[in-house]
Amino acid sequence: MTASRHRQRRGRRPPPPRSRPQRRRVGLLQGLRGWFEQHRETAHDTLAGLLARPLATGMTVAAIAIALALPAALYLLLTNLEQIGGEWERSAAVSLFLAPEVDEARAAEIAARLRQRADISTVELISRDQGLAEFRAYSGLGGALDQLGGNPLPVVLALYPSAQAQSPAALARLVAALEALPEGDFARLDAQWAQRFRAIVQLLRQAALLLGAMLSLAVLLVIGNTIRLEIENRRTEITIMDLVGATGAFVRRPFLYSGAWYGLLGGVLAWLLVALAGWLLQAPAARLAQLYQSELRIQGLDLQASALLLGGSALLGIVGSWIAVGRHLSQVEPS
Amino acid sequence: MIQFDHVTKRYPERGDALKDLSLRLTAGEMAFLTGHSGAGKSTLLKLIGLIERPTRGQVLVNGRNLGSLPRRLIPYHRREIGMIFQDHRLLPDRTVFDNVALPLVAAGMPRRDIARRVRAALDQVGLLRLERARPLALSSGEQQRVGIARAVVGRPPIILADEPTGNLDPDLSREIFTLFERFHEVGVSLLIATHNLELVEEMSYRTLRLHAGRLVADSGGW
Numbered sequence: 001m002t003a004s005r006h007r008q009r010r011g012r013r014p015p016p017p018r019s020r021p022q023r024r025r026v027g028l029l030q031g032l033r034g035w036f037e038q039h040r041e042t043a044h045d046t047l048a049g050l051l052a053r054p055l056a057t058g059m060t061v062a063a064i065a066i067a068l069a070l071p072a073a074l075y076l077l078l079t080n081l082e083q084i085g086g087e088w089e090r091s092a093a094v095s096l097f098l099a100p101e102v103d104e105a106r107a108a109e110i111a112a113r114l115r116q117r118a119d120i121s122t123v124e125l126i127s128r129d130q131g132l133a134e135f136r137a138y139s140g141l142g143g144a145l146d147q148l149g150g151n152p153l154p155v156v157l158a159l160y161p162s163a164q165a166q167s168p169a170a171l172a173r174l175v176a177a178l179e180a181l182p183e184g185d186f187a188r189l190d191a192q193w194a195q196r197f198r199a200i201v202q203l204l205r206q207a208a209l210l211l212g213a214m215l216s217l218a219v220l221l222v223i224g225n226t227i228r229l230e231i232e233n234r235r236t237e238i239t240i241m242d243l244v245g246a247t248g249a250f251v252r253r254p255f256l257y258s259g260a261w262y263g264l265l266g267g268v269l270a271w272l273l274v275a276l277a278g279w280l281l282q283a284p285a286a287r288l289a290q291l292y293q294s295e296l297r298i299q300g301l302d303l304q305a306s307a308l309l310l311g312g313s314a315l316l317g318i319v320g321s322w323i324a325v326g327r328h329l330s331q332v333e334p335s
Numbered sequence: 336m337i338q339f340d341h342v343t344k345r346y347p348e349r350g351d352a353l354k355d356l357s358l359r360l361t362a363g364e365m366a367f368l369t370g371h372s373g374a375g376k377s378t379l380l381k382l383i384g385l386i387e388r389p390t391r392g393q394v395l396v397n398g399r400n401l402g403s404l405p406r407r408l409i410p411y412h413r414r415e416i417g418m419i420f421q422d423h424r425l426l427p428d429r430t431v432f433d434n435v436a437l438p439l440v441a442a443g444m445p446r447r448d449i450a451r452r453v454r455a456a457l458d459q460v461g462l463l464r465l466e467r468a469r470p471l472a473l474s475s476g477e478q479q480r481v482g483i484a485r486a487v488v489g490r491p492p493i494i495l496a497d498e499p500t501g502n503l504d505p506d507l508s509r510e511i512f513t514l515f516e517r518f519h520e521v522g523v524s525l526l527i528a529t530h531n532l533e534l535v536e537e538m539s540y541r542t543l544r545l546h547a548g549r550l551v552a553d554s555g556g557w
């Protein structure tokens with residue numbers, strides 16, 4: 001210390017007594033700037049700290065990612081299954097095969113009559129030629145048809161039940177009524193198994209939610225435990241922070257950021273895992289879809305689901321570390 | 336500045352560390368706290384820094400009753416007290432600069448202002464050239480001066496030192512005490528717990544002697 005500096009400081013007097021410690025020794029604006037700076041630095045430093053030990057961080061992140069990828073993949077599977085189910089439900093709910101002797105003009109009359117019914121919303125007429133063309137295109141039996149000479153197919157009416165007639169009982173009544181028509185040959189209920197399929201998907205959706213909740217809890221525990229170990233490792237540092245007047249919030253902050261980073265990194269890895277799985281299944285799914293004459297393509301996680309996965313994982317990280325911090329930091333207070 | 340009224344501190348495992356102790360230090364006063372190990376010196380300092388709370392009695396610091404200070408205000412109280420420890424309590428994985436900056440960072444001061452204050456504090460203890468070093472690369476005397484720089488960087492009105500020269504040879508100890516004297520000259524209150532009686536006598540400041548938790552001798556003050 002130089003003599004001149006020493007003299008400069010000589011004039012300083014201790015501040016007057018206060019009944020309470022001053023909360024701020026800096027101005028509001030300065031304090032706010034410091035606060036943002038601290039958060040930015042903490043976010044940066046904690047991420048740098050995690051990346052500085054890639055092995056330990058990698059293992060934790062991988063555990064989180066697997067736990068998150070499982071429900072995310074199941075969600076994706078269900079979304080795709082629902083899409084298939086939806087496609088089936090949209091395709092003719094009831095196919096009414098008319099008797100062979102009914103011609104197309106007569107069929108159109110029947111269709112017009114059926115449109116009047118309350119339990120039917122639309123009726124599509126599939127002519128013999130249309131039916132033949134479709135059969136030729138999809139069945140692979142075109143050669144056999146050529147040998148037959150004429151067109152053996154009947155006219156088909158594709159009926160879509162109205163909204164109030166979707167229940168199994170109403171559909172059964174509809175089928176019975178259609179088969180009672182003198183011109184009707186037989187009616188096939190396409191929607192029935194689509195509905196069963198939907199019920200199964202809904203059951204699976206409940207299971208997925210349950211699984212998601214359980215695995216989220218696992219993520220919470222993984223992050224909580226990791227943060228607890230970190231707190232133990234930095235006990236000395238925390239004590240010193242305490243002694244120099246760091247607030248609880250200041251001491252907690254790096255741990256909360258670490259937790260958030262763990263969660264977010266785990267979420268990103270889970271997203272990549274799901275995307276990879278989707279990409280690997282794309283070709284086989286396309287082949288399968290082709291066999292079922294479907295335009296189906298595997299859908300990846302959409303923007304909303306991705307945001308939910310990443311946001312949710314970061315939130316799980318914060319909550320997990322908050323629990324750990326709450327349990328393990330309170331011990332440094334005065335007795 | 337610092338006032339103890341009939342303060343008793345009892346630890347469940349070792350009994351009374353302080354017994355019905357009363358004392359008063361005025362603002363800007365520098366005083367030594369002496370006594371054998373276990374006489375209660377550290378406990379007394381801890382009560383001032385609110386690291387411990389008294390079992391009975393009142394501690395007033397800066398006119399404020401610490402007994403009624405809510406928990407959330409403790410950090411703000413500690414910012415007005417610079418604490419110096421025998422074992423320095425430095426963070427080995429941070430540079431000297433970062434160690435000294437810790438109280439200011441904790442107080443939420445912007446980076447730019449921190450650098451200025453930290454360099455001023457390091458300059459005061461003569462360690463400006465070592466700001467990039469790690470504490471373990473420093474000598475024991477240098478480490479202690481880093482600890483002192485950290486204690487004064489927030490410009491607290493009170494400095495407490497617990498055996499600051501416990502591990503230092505006489506020359507280094509004298510250096511440290513001279514440093515304390517300079518802080519005293521600019522109006523800071525200092526309470527220094529020490530075994531170094533030779534230096535204490537040499538410097539002729541008020542001396543409080545503790546024995547088994549009681550104040551048995553007080554050389555001055557009022």
